[in-house]
Amino acid sequence: MEEEVRLISASYSREEDGVVVELYGKTKEGKSIVGRYHGFLPYFYLVEPPAVLLEKLSEDEEIKNMEDVELWYRGKMRKCVKVTLSSPWKTPNYRRFASEFCEVLAADIPFHQRFIYDFDLGSCVKFVGDYKPNDKYTAEIVMELESVENIEDFKPELKIFSFDIENSMKDGTIFTIGYAIWENGEIKEGHVEGDEKELLENFVKVIRKEDPDVITGYNIDGYDLEVITDRAKKLGVELNIGRDGSKPQRIGGQFWRVHGRVIEDAWWAVKKELRLKQESLEAVSQELLGEGKMDVDRVNIDEEWEKDRDKVIKYCVKDAELALRILLKIGIIGKYMDLATVTKFPLDDVMHSGTSTWVDSLLIREADRRKIGVPLQGQERKRGKIEGGYVHSLEPGLYHWICVLDFKSMYPSIIIKYNICFTTLSEDGDIVSPTGAKFLSKERREGIIPKILKDLMAKRDELKRKMKEAATEEERNYYDGLQKAVKILMNTFYGVLASSFYRFTDPRIGASITSFARETIRKIIGNLESRGLKVVYGDTDSIFFESPHQNLDGSVKFGTEMAKEISEKEELILEFEKILEPFFSHGAKKRYVGRIVWPEDKRGEMIVRGYEIRRTDSFDLQSEAQKMVFEKILDGDVEGAISLAKEIVSKVRRGEVEIEKLVISRTVRDFKRYKNPNSMANVQAAKKLMKKGFKFIPGMKVSWIVVNARGSKQDVEPYIPGKEFPYRPDFQYYARRIAETLARITEVFGIDQEELLTGKKQSSLSAFGEKKKMKTLFDYE
């Protein structure tokens, strides 16, 4: 019997006759399946172990086998012993014990991943074996596996179960659980009823019956799952919602895992994929779906429940539905399926493991093939930060016809070009990085990291080619998703190598990569300048220079030629990415704005880098004013921009501003949890609300307006939407904040914060012309 399966998650069970590896997935036909594999055993390696250790281990019943092997480790082949044991869960103990005697290798690899590496499985496989009904599982098909083979990847539609709970603010009792299920392009809704115990039992029943691949909801990681687990425990309900009947488990006080399914919090998905100022379900639904939650006062949920149960149930189901549609809208499942394909992992592993594990997935397999020892992940963390990319200084001003060139996969290309790898790092290497580290040339020993990256790069080119040749939109999207995933994975390699203590590397390697990159980009900038071109800016892998032609056609032609010419010289590919007309910066690195005029499909798009305001104490007027001024500048109207900035500031000073645009909001927790509660504006606002007779519940969001910022601490007054605000905002304070924001732009034209505020020039320096002085004034980094 055979079944073609996309792997969703993998784990193992202890059964009477030993350990069983369980591979969960979805078949091409859309059925849920579990494949059971018997007889795979955990193992690790000892490097040059002393006899006393071997003796002790050989007397131990847990140890199944010991075998002499040779492994390359720290620059040479060494005598090692492969130790096979019978219980994966005991491995950490033996690892700790053995570490007292000698170095231990590959003893910290999760058992199911060890299985996947050893069978070199990808994310889609063929199960070969017999169907054996087994009432342990909720899956439709259960197979006892004889073998597992890799097959071409496919993306089955997954079944997604979204839920939401409503529970008492007073005692935590769960009132209802609403859900929405995505299957075959349709959404089905429902809720569970009964007293709290029945309700939880019914919830478990629904999940077991529906057997979803993915469980979601909004902030379920931090709230709903926690509450449900607590209440179930109190009431003695078995929360066996795993595909094997196991309970969900919290990992590191963070996310949750359950055997056979993926638990993906829609809120976290939104955080990962988008950068939004407001992340509440209401705000995100409005933003992505154009509709909001139902009108229920959840601070008074107990009363609402007493008053109108049907309404609360509807509200609850609606929230579950919104979370589901958000998850679908951002396409995170599809994206991670593509990443699963390129990392050769089950979906759950790629979604819920760190990026270093993605790199492990390719690197450990390759290391095993080449008999290279796999070191343990070091314990040290966050040490010795390496120097990053080169950032070219940016002189303040407005520029025209800026060509932007970008290195294609710069860091991966550098790693390949200079054969940078832990296997090539060597004192007698002939490739010397600017930091002094030496690497063997490709001819003497090809590094395994460069090899993997080279394959990935070729893979990406092939996928891009297939994408271009695609006959249908669907096919095109399929390949586009995969090529993007390869790109993400390639960049992850650098990110992991640059982190100070990844198992396969050390800071010398990360530092060498960036130093080669800095050297390369500096050289190219130097070349461009020696041709008389003005290089305006550059950051890590991009170069911005002024086109010698003040028109579109000439600039496109010139940029294309330059990219081609430099690429040929460097063994690295420079791509002509875009033309900005105009381009503006006030002179700080990583901060600029511009309008794209080429390529055609992005024409008119405004790009803003580094100026985004995402401070927790920001108010709407700040970002609105900034945006308006930028738009004027990009229209080429500098005078207009300056007068607009002055006008906005003086209007705020005079109090001619919509009060809503000055509101600042934040959550307030239990006052006791603050070290210095009285100094915090949110606490002050909450206390004043209570005085006015409003009910305060920890966790509530409060809004306020600053009414006096002159003293040692800010005086604020709560703002209640829809009600008149009976105080006078501290307009001087708001004018100052706005002027601070806008002056960063207008300073380039000689108008500083003081002048925006008072209309008077404060410094004797006037605007342009005095470049040298301007540079010292504005070149803050």
Next chain:
DNA sequence: GGAAGCCGGGG
């Protein structure tokens, strides 16, 4: 300037 603290979502 780096480490520690806190928020954000949810009822």
Next chain:
DNA sequence: GTGTACGGCTTCC
């Protein structure tokens, strides 16, 4: 379960 884990901003030292 061979894994101990957010990301960004602010305040503190």
